[in-house]
Amino acid sequence: MVLTNNIQLSPAGFDLATYLAHCQAQVEAALDQALPVVYPEKIYEAMRYSLLGGGKRLRPILCLTTCELVGGTVEMALPTACALEMIHTMSLIHDDLPAMDNDDLRRGKMTNHKVYGEDIAILAGDGLLAYAFEHIATQTRNCPPEALLEVVARLGRAVGAAGLVGGQVMDLDFEGQTNVSVETLHFIHTHKTGALLEACVVCGGIIGGATPLQVQYLTQYAQNIGLAFQIVDDILDLTATREVLGKTAGKDLQAQKITYPRLWGIEESRRQAQNLVDEAKEALMSFGERAKVLVAIADYITTRNY
Numbered sequence: 176m177v178l179t180n181n182i183q184l185s186p187a188g189f190d191l192a193t194y195l196a197h198c199q200a201q202v203e204a205a206l207d208q209a210l211p212v213v214y215p216e217k218i219y220e221a222m223r224y225s226l227l228g229g230g231k232r233l234r235p236i237l238c239l240t241t242c243e244l245v246g247g248t249v250e251m252a253l254p255t256a257c258a259l260e261m262i263h264t265m266s267l268i269h270d271d272l273p274a275m276d277n278d279d280l281r282r283g284k285m286t287n288h289k290v291y292g293e294d295i296a297i298l299a300g301d302g303l304l305a306y307a308f309e310h311i312a313t314q315t316r317n318c319p320p321e322a323l324l325e326v327v328a329r330l331g332r333a334v335g336a337a338g339l340v341g342g343q344v345m346d347l348d349f350e351g352q353t354n355v356s357v358e359t360l361h362f363i364h365t366h367k368t369g370a371l372l373e374a375c376v377v378c379g380g381i382i383g384g385a386t387p388l389q390v391q392y393l394t395q396y397a398q399n400i401g402l403a404f405q406i407v408d409d410i411l412d413l414t415a416t417r418e419v420l421g422k423t424a425g426k427d428l429q430a431q432k433i434t435y436p437r438l439w440g441i442e443e444s445r446r447q448a449q450n451l452v453d454e455a456k457e458a459l460m461s462f463g464e465r466a467k468v469l470v471a472i473a474d475y476i477t478t479r480n481y
């Protein structure tokens with residue numbers, strides 16, 4: 176079976192909202208199928224509670240879209256796309272724990288530890304992280320083994336101390352400090368947020384058979400949208416409501432975190448995010464018209480309202 180989202184191959188213009196909704200439904204169904212409830216039910220239910228609990232599904236969509244852009248199929252990338260969402264979800268579960276950001280609302284619902292308790296929430300995160308790698312290894316079809324090995328290695332690096340974990344450690348370290356340089360803030364966010372977004376784009380490319388030069392361009396695109404995504408996240412934390420965000424608003428101020436708007440002000444932060452998105456789009460020039468979905472997603476990063 177060859178699954179395709181086809182839109183980037185069609186000559187006519189397209190509507191990003193329709194494309195995102197189509198991919199979200201595809202990812203939702205695949206995630207639901209990927210993680211059935213078996214014995215011991217309690218842990219699977221806790222994992223599914225957060226995994227199937229909403230979210231924009233931006234990370235798996237980036238992976239699927241990039242795979243198709245370089246000539247691969249949705250079918251080839253779907254297990255990795257699901258794994259990326261499992262990893263992202265586990266990072267949210269752990270981020271919300273009392274020992275970390277201590278939050279009670281995520282994706283419009285009570286956080287995992289509020290429903291299942293801290294012990295189960297920690298284990299649900301661990302379970303999702305381990306299962307993500309198992310899922311890639313056991314479910315991927317029609318992808319050369321060496322490409323898959325590279326995907327697994329890149330993903331491991333993006334998640335560990337060289338990526339999310341390292342960024343989170345620095346984020347916690349600098350909480351409450353006012354004298355934080357822009358370089359430190361960049362370090363935190365290129366690791367905590369950027370590394371996984373980069374892995375989504377680049378792994379989709381690798382699965383789809385991207386050339387080394389294409390991987391280089393995709394990396395530039397991803398690094399730029401990754402940082403822009405976080406700048407916008409910081410702005411939304413200040414300007415959007417709890418209802419729209421589906422999570423506590425004003426959290427950064429409350430936790431005395433240094434953010435881009437605090438360093439630069441809101442207007443300058445918007446300008447910087449726009450510059451990054453412009454650079455991201457430039458990195459896709461050599462793909463021509465076929466990159467229109469990734470271009471539209473870059474624009475969406477700065478225009479999104481949650």
Ligand code: GRG
Pocket residue numbers: 229230231232233263265266267269270275282304334335339340343367368405408481
């Ligand atoms: C990965 C082993 C391991 C541990 C986790 C807690 C932690 C270490 C890292 C924190 C990572 C984190 C929560 C970064 C924030 C990234 C971010 C901006 C999330 C919001 O993403 P959206 O807006 O959320 O795409 P939805 O809900 O739409 O998916």
